[in-house]
Amino acid sequence: MTLAPALYMQGSAAIDGVPIFRALDLHVAAGQWTCLLGSSGVGKSTVLKLFARLAEHVEFNGEFGAEGGDLTGRVALMAQSDLLLPWLSVSENVALGARLRGDAPDKSKVSHVLDRVGLADKAARRPGELSGGQRQRVALARTLMEDRPVVLLDEPFSALDAKNRSLMQELTAEVLQDRTVLLVTHDPVEAARLGHAINLMTDRGIETVTPPPGTVPRAVDDEIVLKVQAALLARLRED
Numbered sequence: 001m002t003l004a005p006a007l008y009m010q011g012s013a014a015i016d017g018v019p020i021f022r023a024l025d026l027h028v029a030a031g032q033w034t035c036l037l038g039s040s041g042v043g044k045s046t047v048l049k050l051f052a053r054l055a056e057h058v059e060f061n062g063e064f065g066a067e068g069g070d071l072t073g074r075v076a077l078m079a080q081s082d083l084l085l086p087w088l089s090v091s092e093n094v095a096l097g098a099r100l101r102g103d104a105p106d107k108s109k110v111s112h113v114l115d116r117v118g119l120a121d122k123a124a125r126r127p128g129e130l131s132g133g134q135r136q137r138v139a140l141a142r143t144l145m146e147d148r149p150v151v152l153l154d155e156p157f158s159a160l161d162a163k164n165r166s167l168m169q170e171l172t173a174e175v176l177q178d179r180t181v182l183l184v185t186h187d188p189v190e191a192a193r194l195g196h197a198i199n200l201m202t203d204r205g206i207e208t209v210t211p212p213p214g215t216v217p218r219a220v221d222d223e224i225v226l227k228v229q230a231a232l233l234a235r236l237r238e239d
């Protein structure tokens with residue numbers, strides 16, 4: 001893996017002339033987890049799509065990118081919808097990146113990642129035979145397969161039951177250690193557990209919230225984690 005860069009985005013975005021966000025000034029620290037929270041429709045997914053160069057429909061006025069280099073080929077995006085190909089098996093979906101690049105899939109790595117997300121026994125199934133939470137774990141496995149220095153996660157644990165959500169948060173924090181991760185989430189607990197930095201995106205721009213101290217993932221029942229998540233929830237309710 002190449003060194004994980006810091007990211008920046010300064011500017012405004014619109015679609016068909018309709019403003020999405022104005023005067024955004026976002027910094028994402030190198031090799032850390034930055035959480036992005038905010039009301040529905042404020043433009044969080046648009047930010048991720050811009051960084052992933054998947055926002056041709058968005059008119060962006062400003063600058064964004066990686067500090068000290070180009071982002072091309074260095075980004076993995078886990079989008080809100082799982083984007084699994086229904087005609088491929090679970091393991092083929094997990095290996096899709098290699099397949100699209102014309103590389104031979106690393107079958108043992110696919111098995112290992114599927115095992116880590118608890119789906120080793122579903123490897124031969126088609127996505128249509130899985131539950132919503134299982135599909136989300138396949139999409140997570142596909143993202144973790146890509147050894148990219150920058151990882152953009154759009155509500156990656158939203159469909160998971162409480163147990164799997166907590167397990168997948170821990171797994172993802174472990175696998176993506178030292179990567180530059182931008183995590184969009186609606187869950188204040190998740191932000192308090194995983195964020196080295198916590199940003200709220202509002203109509204006024206980015207507001208930062210001090211995260212709890214300590215390494216991530218933090219314990220859910222840690223007193224300061226509980227306090228920060230309560231403060232975050234109160235802050236989100238003001239918007």
Ligand SMILES: Nc1ncnc2c1ncn2[C@@H]1O[C@H](COP(=O)(O)OP(=O)(O)OP(=O)(O)O)[C@@H](O)[C@H]1O
Pocket residue numbers: 015020038039040041042043044045046047057
């Ligand atoms: N393809 C599109 N065409 C027109 N408008 C769009 C399109 N995609 C998104 N939008 C609009 O852009 C705005 C920002 O959308 P975006 O998905 O970035 O918000 P979000 O903060 O991620 O929301 P959520 O939390 O609900 O996922 C919304 O008002 C949405 O309706």
